[in-house]
Amino acid sequence: MSKHGSSSGNSSCQRSICPVACTLDIVGDKWTLLLVRDLFMGKVTYSEFQQSPENIPTNLLADRLKRLEHYGMISRSKYQERPVRYNYRLTEKGKALWPVMKEIMHWGNQYIPGTLDAREILQNINTAKVE
Amino acid sequence: MSKHGSSSGNSSCQRSICPVACTLDIVGDKWTLLLVRDLFMGKVTYSEFQQSPENIPTNLLADRLKRLEHYGMISRSKYQERPVRYNYRLTEKGKALWPVMKEIMHWGNQYIPGTLDAREILQNINTAKVE
Numbered sequence: 039m040s041k042h043g044s045s046s047g048n049s050s051c052q053r054s055i056c057p058v059a060c061t062l063d064i065v066g067d068k069w070t071l072l073l074v075r076d077l078f079m080g081k082v083t084y085s086e087f088q089q090s091p092e093n094i095p096t097n098l099l100a101d102r103l104k105r106l107e108h109y110g111m112i113s114r115s116k117y118q119e120r121p122v123r124y125n126y127r128l129t130e131k132g133k134a135l136w137p138v139m140k141e142i143m144h145w146g147n148q149y150i151p152g153t154l155d156a157r158e159i160l161q162n163i164n165t166a167k168v169e
Numbered sequence: 170m171s172k173h174g175s176s177s178g179n180s181s182c183q184r185s186i187c188p189v190a191c192t193l194d195i196v197g198d199k200w201t202l203l204l205v206r207d208l209f210m211g212k213v214t215y216s217e218f219q220q221s222p223e224n225i226p227t228n229l230l231a232d233r234l235k236r237l238e239h240y241g242m243i244s245r246s247k248y249q250e251r252p253v254r255y256n257y258r259l260t261e262k263g264k265a266l267w268p269v270m271k272e273i274m275h276w277g278n279q280y281i282p283g284t285l286d287a288r289e290i291l292q293n294i295n296t297a298k299v300e
Contacts, residue, residue, distance in 0.1 A: 053224075054221075056206070056277075056284065057276075057278050057281065058203060058206050060281045060284050061273045063199065064281075066200075067198065068194065068197040068198070069193075069197075071197070075187070091184070091186075092185050092187070134276055134279060134280065137272040138276055139189065140272075141271075142189050144188075145266060145268075146192040150182060150188065153188035153191050154186045154188060
């Protein structure tokens with residue numbers, strides 16, 4: 039067993055068999071879905087994630103990327119040898135969070151004054167990534 | 170300023186103006202959306218929330234109910250005097266999370282083996298509550 043659940047990564051249910059609880063076991067925190075947002079927006083490198091306005095702390099960024107990879111939601115590929123650097127990209131499982139993201143953006147726009155219009159965000163998203 | 174943000178509760182944006190970040194500032198944890206799920210399923214009392222299979226710790230339950238009320242997502246009404254007891258119900262703002270919940274359930278069913286079929290959960294939900 040790794041820190042992030044079963045080593046197979048097949049089942050993530052820890053608290054109950056409720057799909058909401060099981061999903062929150064993976065993405066229920068303040069940072070994971072922000073990384074997913076960044077990945078949808080085309081960011082792929084560690085330093086690109088760090089440039090987002092929320093200023094994710096380095097240790098949390100490393101942990102969340104590891105978690106997302108553990109659960110098969112992103113894949114990692116080496117793009118530089120010295121020092122070793124990786125690109126991160128959403129897998130099908132990660133991309134399948136798109137409808138969740140869209141509804142969260144919609145709710146935020148509707149109920150939290152001052153949020154950036156989702157339509158502006160969507161313009162920055164390569165639709166090829168989310169189909 | 171209260172512990173849970175601005176006293177007006179009008180804006181919850183703390184980290185950026187991104188609607189995803191702002192929404193996660195409110196519901197980005199492992200428990201808040203489980204309470205929202207319970208409320209959609211018709212649970213209204215403290216003890217009903219405690220009976221859910223995830224066994225929310227008492228201090229977290231109290232904190233999350235306070236947060237949800239602070240952000241105008243639930244309302245509270247007294248149903249007993251001695252000792253004082255309250256019912257909790259989703260407001261329009263809380264009910265508006267329904268599409269988010271539905272997409273989370275859908276993703277969980279699709280990608281986490283062993284989760285309870287959302288259709289079974291939906292049967293227990295009074296549709297009047299979510300319209």
